Structures are given as structure tokens and as C-alpha cells.
Amino acid sequence: MATPAPIVTQAIKQTRRNNQSRDPIPLNDLEKRLLNEYQKGLPLSPTPYADMAKRLGTSEALVLKILERLQQLGVISRVGPVFKPKQVGTSTLAAMAIPDQQLEAVADQISAYPEVNHNYEREDRYNLWFVATAPNQERLEQVLADMERKTGYAILCLPLEKQFHIDLGFPLWC
Numbered sequence: 615m616a617t618p619a620p621i622v623t624q625a626i627k628q629t630r631r632n633n634q635s636r637d638p639i640p641l642n643d644l645e646k647r648l649l650n651e652y653q654k655g656l657p658l659s660p661t662p663y664a665d666m667a668k669r670l671g672t673s674e675a676l677v678l679k680i681l682e683r684l685q686q687l688g689v690i691s692r693v694g695p696v697f698k699p700k701q702v703g704t705s706t707l708a709a710m711a712i713p714d715q716q717l718e719a720v721a722d723q724i725s726a727y728p729e730v731n732h733n734y735e736r737e738d739r740y741n742l743w744f745v746a747t748a749p750n751q752e753r754l755e756q757v758l759a760d761m762e763r764k765t766g767y768a769i770l771c772l773p774l775e776k777q778f779h780i781d782l783g784f785p786l787w788c
Contacts, residue, residue, distance in 0.1 A: 705747040707772040709740035
């Protein structure tokens, strides 16, 4: 089973690539609090960003502006729901064996699909891993076939057989 380290490494690479710098991205206290307090869930309400702002002691507009900035810098990839497997639609874990010199370009192609939650690099023959989700099995198969056609690389599908919950949330700043 993968440890979080490759995921963190990929996130750092992505952040640096988007930021066009090897320097760390400075974050203010409000940005750090926002990331730390809401990494594991948004308020379930008609106004989640306003609720977050109230708890953080700021405005909804500023919360939205911060999230947009962090996404543009590559600090975060998306803000949205994560559903338990097999509750809504269908999904699969997938892996690809990509030559190192093409890994970044293929990862960018895979990330461009709205059906892809995230992807990350692992140290193995299968070095690009991602989760793809679709409303039904037919659509999932179409998306995976399109990925193979566009990238020229085969996809190894690893559909869920037994569910485990691994909480990857951790304090970001102490």
C-alpha cells in the first residue's frame, strides 16, 4: 500500500511547477487556518463558504479569493465533495507505466479529465496512479479508453474489492 509520502512529493512538484519556482509558497495565518481546519470537510449547508468565513472571522468573499489563489498556485487541486466508493456512480483506481521523460506530460493529460480526482507518482514500473469516477460503468470505460487512445499508454484498472478508510488528514501547521 502506498504511503502518503509520494502523494506529498507529487503535490510539492505540482505546486512548484504551477508556481514556476523552487521556493516555498508563503502562506499567511488565515490561509494556513483555512487549509488546516477544512482539509477534511466543508460545512454541509446552503452557504458553506459563508459558514467557513464566520468561523474563521473573515468574509465569504475573502475565503473564495484565498481558495482561488491557492488553486492557481497549485497548493490545492480542487475543493469539492468526496463520496464513499460505490455510493454515487462508479470509480476505479488506475495505474499507468510511463517513461520518466513523459511522466509530467501524461500526468497533465490525465488531470485534465473532470472524472479524475487526483493523480500521483509512485516509484514502481507503474509510476502514475489516479482515481477516475463516472456516473456509470459505461462512461468510466469510455473515459479510460479515451485516455489510452490520447496518451498511447495502457491503463491498469484496479476496481475496489474491499473498502478501507484511511484518514490522510493531519495537522498542517503546529
